[in-house]
Amino acid sequence: MTMTAQDPAFSLADCIRLLRSVSVGRVVFTENALPALRPVTFAAVAGEVVIPADGAWSERFDGEFLAFEADGIDLSARNGWSVVVMGRATHLSFSESVARFHDRTTVPWCHLVIDMEQVTGRRVTLMAVDVE
Numbered sequence: 001m002t003m004t005a006q007d008p009a010f011s012l013a014d015c016i017r018l019l020r021s022v023s024v025g026r027v028v029f030t031e032n033a034l035p036a037l038r039p040v041t042f043a044a045v046a047g048e049v050v051i052p053a054d055g056a057w058s059e060r061f062d063g064e065f066l067a068f069e070a071d072g073i074d075l076s077a078r079n080g081w082s083v084v085v086m087g088r089a090t091h092l093s094f095s096e097s098v099a100r101f102h103d104r105t106t107v108p109w110c111h112l113v114i115d116m117e118q119v120t121g122r123r124v125t126l127m128a129v130d131v132e
Contacts, residue, residue, distance in 0.1 A: 010121035015083045018072065018121060019044035025070030027051065027112070029061065042070070049085055049114040058112035062091035068114050071124070078126040087117035 010018065019025075026037045042051045049068050051058070066089045073080035092111040 008123055010081070010083070010123070012119055015119045015121035016044060018081055018083050019049070019070055019085075022070050022072055025049070025068055027061075027114075028067035028069060029064070037069075042068070044116075047116045049087075049116065051112040051114070052109040053091075053112045054109065058110055059091045061089040061112060064089050066114055073124065073126070075126070078128075080124045080126070081121060082124055083119065083121035085114060085116050085119050087115035089114050 020043075023041050023043070024039060025042050026039055028035065028037045030036060038057075040051045040053070042049050044050075065086065068085040069082060071080060071082040090113045092113060
C-alpha cells in the first residue's frame with residue numbers, strides 16, 4: 001500500500017468517525033527493542049481507544065506511550081483511510097473495568113485504554129504495482 005502526495009489529512013472529527021466505523025485495529029509497541037504490533041478489537045469512546053485484553057499482555061503497557069492504528073481499505077476502488085492514535089496507556093483490572101464500562105457484575109476481561117493525545121488520519125490511494 002502506498003500513499004500518494006495528494007492523500008489529504010482528515011480532521012479530528014473525521015478521524016473519530018472513521019475509528020468508530022470499524023472494530024479491529026492494531027496496537028503498536030516495542031518488544032525486545034524492535035517494533036511490534038498486535039491486532040485487537042476496540043471501541044473509540046470519549047477520547048480513548050478501549051481494548052478488551054487479558055491481564056498478562058496488557059498489564060505491561062500500563063503508563064507506557066503507545067500507538068494504535070485502524071484503517072478501512074476498498075480494494076475494488078483502490079482507496080481507503082488510515083487513522084493513527086498515540087497516547088498514554090492505562091491497564092484497567094477486571095474490577096476497574098466493571099466499574100468503568102459496565103453496569104453488570106461480571107465482565108470476562110480487563111481493558112487497555114489509550115488516551116487519544118495525538119490523532120492523525122489520511123486518505124490512502126492504492127497505487128498499481130507491476131509484478132513481473
